[in-house]
Amino acid sequence: MDIIVCIKRVPEVAEIDLQVDQTGKGIQEEGLVFGVNDWDNYAVEEAVRIKEKHGGKVTAITVGSEESEDVVRRALALGADEAAVVTDPQAEGSDAYAIAKVLAAAIKDIPYDIILTGALADDDSYAQVGATLAELLDIPHATLVTAIEIEDKQVKIKRELEGGMEEELAVATPALFTIQSGINEPRYVSIMGIRKVAKIEVAKHDLGALGLSPDQVGSAGSFITVEKIFPPPVGEGAQILEGSPDEVATKMMDIFQKGGVV
């Protein structure tokens, strides 16, 4: 069972005061900490678990800046066998559709039974690349996958619906699944683990090497563009309780009392 897992390097934005950059279309990245997209981390773990149980090879692929090598190296440390980075300044400004085109070109010569992606990305949250890639490759897909069980030529999967409900599907391979968070408990990757895979060579491609022309990628090859970004409008918002921990606790007590709790 050969598996390709597509991953993305994203900034960590929790507890960060994000600022709009000079172009007005992106965020200021200076000082931000980047790492692997959370959903992709689950996807890599799932790929490695399938390999450990059923054999085969796991290849991790990313499209992004040169620094994106970090996230595929992390995947190697987690248990992936091979890795590739597609990096090209002309890919900047690509929408989910253009990124899927790049991925399709990058994996056309790699044999696979299953492709895994994260269900969505922490940064732009389109939830679009996986199923788009499946369509470009003309293979079936299922999104928001919460369980994968390999059976001979087909895969039994569960998809997350609403309200705690799931649906079970049987999908023939080759197929693509987008992985929902919580599908597994990803193993811890140590610095030592990453050092151990330092000698594994990561394949690097630019768009020309994949046979893609500039008009197929970037904003020229995209269907949508981000015209501008802005912080969400501030509504009424919460009344902020301030003071020492003791004062704040006292104010909370008053709210509880008003609510008839204590």
Added chain:
Amino acid sequence: MAEILVLMEHRQGEMKEINLEMLSKGQELADKTKAELTAVLLGKGIASMADEVKRYCHHTLVVEDEILSNFNSEPYQDVLSFLMKERKPSLVLMGHTAFGMDLAPSLATATEVPLATDCYEIEVKGDAIIPYRQMYGGKMCAEIHFVKDAPCQMITIRAGSFPAEGLKDLNGAVEQVSFQFDKDYAYKKFLQYVEAAVGDVDITQADILVAVGRGIGDPENLPMVEELASLLGGVVACSRPVSDKNWLPKERQVGTSGKTVKPKIYIALGISGAFQHIAGMKNAATIIAVNKDAKAPIFSVAHYGIVDDLLKVVPGIVAKVRERKGA
């Protein structure tokens, strides 16, 4: 005349609430772009659903087949590709739900139609349809432009973005459309629904919920939260990252993929407030949020907020409640 297609979502014989939300926005967009509004309903035994929505649209297209009885993106995509080719709509709307997320990206790719997902607002400026969506965990909004001169565009809608009431009566009729399937879709087959596990605690019945999120940091910190909940006579709930890590069981999770709750008091501890979470708790009578990040979206729905580390705040509250109770 231009036409806006809105795909209706249903499961196990029940229409989803997002249908009316999409139709209400669809009516506005149809007005502004001088288009006709058309609901599309695919399934089996769906006549009563068609009757429910037809009055809000100019047309209601119904395709019935056994193959469509449970949602499956593959046959849905084939029928919709056919309808889009036949009717050449200017805009196609569907929900950014488990249903729409499985269908829209591949349908848009197959039909070469630009797609903007998870949109909370759609404006009309001149001839252009401008969707708005959120990025970076709700910390930024984005104005999206479709490629120029696209004859058709597709948008998936975030649930709860538009009102589900105040729709106009358009007195449309139901039109049956026949579609011949040329395959059985054995390569992607629906097997069954799996109901949520029932736990020992039903958080939807609690008057007081103390909910924890990623900010709890470590499961070792849970006992202090459990103590606060029990002192207040409430129960502990959580956001997705906590149940993903199995720190609390899935049935304690509040949000779109978990439970929808409406307690008297909802205390959100270390929860940033992803829209999926907010959708599950925004109707609580009183919401108190504690978060280190003053820009966390949770503060936009909370009534009271404390900008601090929950690990510093909770012990103080626990002590105060104990003191007040004389315990």
